[in-house]
Amino acid sequence: MPPPPTILLLLQALFFAGVLAHAIYRGAxxxxxxxxxxxxxxxxxxxxxxxxxxxxYNPDSYIFYYASLPYVxxxxxxxxxxxxxxxxxxxxxxxxxxxxxxxxxxxAARVPGPAAxxxxxAALFFxxxxxxxxxxxxxxxxxxxxxFGILFLLARRPEERSWWLALGLAAIFTLYxxxxxxxxxxMILPSFTFLLGVVxxxxxxxxxxxxxxxxxxxxxxxxxxxxxxxMINNRGKYGTGLQRIAYVQQVDLRKLLSDxxxxxxxxxxxxxxxxxxxxxxxxxxxxxxxxxxxxxxxxVFIPRFLWPGKPPIxxxxxxxxxxxxxxxxRPYRYPHSWSAxxxxxxxxxxxxxxxxxxxxxxxxxxxAQLLWQAAHFWESGFTDNLWGNVFGYxxxxxxxxxxxxxxxxxxxxxAYFLLALALGFLSANFIR
Numbered sequence: 001m002p003p004p005p006t007i008l009l010l011l012q013a014l015f016f017a018g019v020l021a022h023a024i025y026r027g028a029x030x031x032x033x034x035x036x037x038x039x040x041x042x043x044x045x046x047x048x049x050x051x052x053x054x055x056x057y058n059p060d061s062y063i064f065y066y067a068s069l070p071y072v073x074x075x076x077x078x079x080x081x082x083x084x085x086x087x088x089x090x091x092x093x094x095x096x097x098x099x100x101x102x103x104x105x106x107x108a109a110r111v112p113g114p115a116a117x118x119x120x121x122a123a124l125f126f127x128x129x130x131x132x133x134x135x136x137x138x139x140x141x142x143x144x145x146x147x148f149g150i151l152f153l154l155a156r157r158p159e160e161r162s163w164w165l166a167l168g169l170a171a172i173f174t175l176y177x178x179x180x181x182x183x184x185x186x187m188i189l190p191s192f193t194f195l196l197g198v199v200x201x202x203x204x205x206x207x208x209x210x211x212x213x214x215x216x217x218x219x220x221x222x223x224x225x226x227x228x229x230x231m232i233n234n235r236g237k238y239g240t241g242l243q244r245i246a247y248v249q250q251v252d253l254r255k256l257l258s259d260x261x262x263x264x265x266x267x268x269x270x271x272x273x274x275x276x277x278x279x280x281x282x283x284x285x286x287x288x289x290x291x292x293x294x295x296x297x298x299x300v301f302i303p304r305f306l307w308p309g310k311p312p313i314x315x316x317x318x319x320x321x322x323x324x325x326x327x328x329x330r331p332y333r334y335p336h337s338w339s340a341x342x343x344x345x346x347x348x349x350x351x352x353x354x355x356x357x358x359x360x361x362x363x364x365x366x367x368a369q370l371l372w373q374a375a376h377f378w379e380s381g382f383t384d385n386l387w388g389n390v391f392g393y394x395x396x397x398x399x400x401x402x403x404x405x406x407x408x409x410x411x412x413x414x415a416y417f418l419l420a421l422a423l424g425f426l427s428a429n430f431i432r
Contacts, residue, residue, distance in 0.1 A: 004057040005076035006050070012080045013046030019087070030204055034372040035090040038399040042083045045402065048270035049079070066323065066340075067274045068281040075276035081354070082345025082361045086403070089365020097366075102374040105420050106428035107385040114154060117386075118165040121150035125173060129180075134305040137415040145416065147173070148193050149390030155197025157383045163198075167213075170194040174220070180240050184231050188224045191217050196396060202378070228266050272343055272402070278323050279346040289351045293318070293342075293407075300411050315347075315406045316340055341405030348407070364403060364410075371395060371417055387427065391420035 019039040023029055028036060052063035059069055067075075112120065128143030135142075151173070154166035173190035181187055195217065198208065208214075230251075238247035283289075296313045304310050316339030323340060342350065348360035375392040376385055383389075394416055403409050 004053050005073040006053045006057070008073075008076040008080050009046060009049050009053060012076075012083060013043060013050060015084060016040075016043035016046060016087075019043075031202055031378055032200065033094070034368060034377075034395055034399055035087060035094065037396050038087060038090065038368075038403075041400045041402060042087070045079075045083075045270055045272055048267050049076070049273050051267060051271065052273070063268050063271050063273065065268070065274065067277045069277070071277040071280035071284070072273055074280035075273045078276050078280065078345050078349050078357065079272055079343075082343075082348070082357055083402075085358050085361035086345070086365040086368075089362040089367075090369040091365075092362075093366040093369035097370060097373070100370065102370050102417070103421060104374050104376055105385065105388040105391060105417075106424040107376070107388065108424070108427035110427075111384045111386050114157065114159060114162040114165050117150050117154060118169055121147040121169055122172065125176075134303075134308070136304050137412060138303075138419060140412075141416050141419050145394050146390055148189070149393045150386075151190065152193050152197040152200075152393040153383065153386065153389040155194050156201045156389065158201070158203065166194055166197060170217075179244055184224075184228060188221065191220055193393070193397075196393070200377075200396075202382075225266050228269075272346075275319075275340055275343060276346050278319075278340075279342055279350050282322050283350050283353075288349075288353050291351050293347060293351060296408075297411075301415075313408060313411075314339070315342065315408055319406075343405065344403050344407060344409060346406070367410075368395065368399070368403065368413075371413065374417070375420075385424075387420045387424040391416060 016039045020036070020043060023032070023036050023039070048063070052058055052061035064072070111117075124143050125147035128139075128147075131139050131143055133139070147169075151166055151169045154162045154169065157163075170190040170193065174187065177186045177190065198204070234247075238244045293315060296311070296315075299307070299310060300313065302310060319342050320340040344364060345357055345361055349357040352360065372392070372395055375388040375395065376382065377388060377392040379385070379388075394413075398404060398409065398413065404412065
């Protein structure tokens, strides 16, 4: 393996640490923008990436659990250039977009009261599992992002009653996800959404988070982090609903909190070196794909209910297959059902090499910032802009998760923006 890219990884982490320090110095942490959330995500990913290199390089670290070790230095360059370019696009659009703007998501003429919003969120949330998959992205927006967006909005609103309703929704959603969710992140998402709403309330003071009423949230987050390795080792074994409760009751609590599953933790799963090193290997062995992974753009916006035979879009499964094509020489092998994320910088590099990576990330950052401005997230009376809050929540969540698993994110963000725009128009003009 070439010399470890410790300096590159340090530069990436220090760059975003500097962005965050500057935001704190300027007081921007009270009203954070989308680029601040992205900077925080990149800083945390940078710390995770460094796990296998500090205090010294350890190729056996679980941080590299499916990495192609000879290509880790290339992976570090992809992430450094991609993340900084994407941030640069957001920064440039924030300052120089001028008249280049998307239509603003209209505020509703009349927003239901907190209790009615909470009931709407709960109803949509519990209807979601019963809805047909043919609804596609529209179903995802209506039955996932609207309920969580309402939870987020209630946590942002200044009324004490709204805060408690948001906490109640977070508790109900968490209980359901703990009993029925397959993906681990779904279990922590309601609490994460609630805290995001408080952070973006515009009245944030650090002492707010020292109030005892937040302690149960902190305890749940701590338990989730400690039990994360155990959940990885036992996923698929503990069933759902009452079966899951019965399975967990048989587990020794000490084992649940100490099972490190060969070192896999929340931090190691936050590293991007595994998938990016595989991207670099595939590009080296196959050559750059020149857009072949984006063939689905020819038909992606045709609704599945109009075309029942529409081919599935499964970039993550294809990437996982490419990873598993050859013996990786690693102790941990994934099943064929596994899906892996190329990341946006990774897919741009795989298709278009370094120029495509730089230009593509710059343009995506510019697009993300223009969409953020269209949400009117911090405009006067923001708490009454229901659809702007729902879409703004989706953008913040996207920034925290590096703007998606791959370039399918562009399909999602365009579709969700058009849906939020249409719902905003209808509620502003026809719902009184």
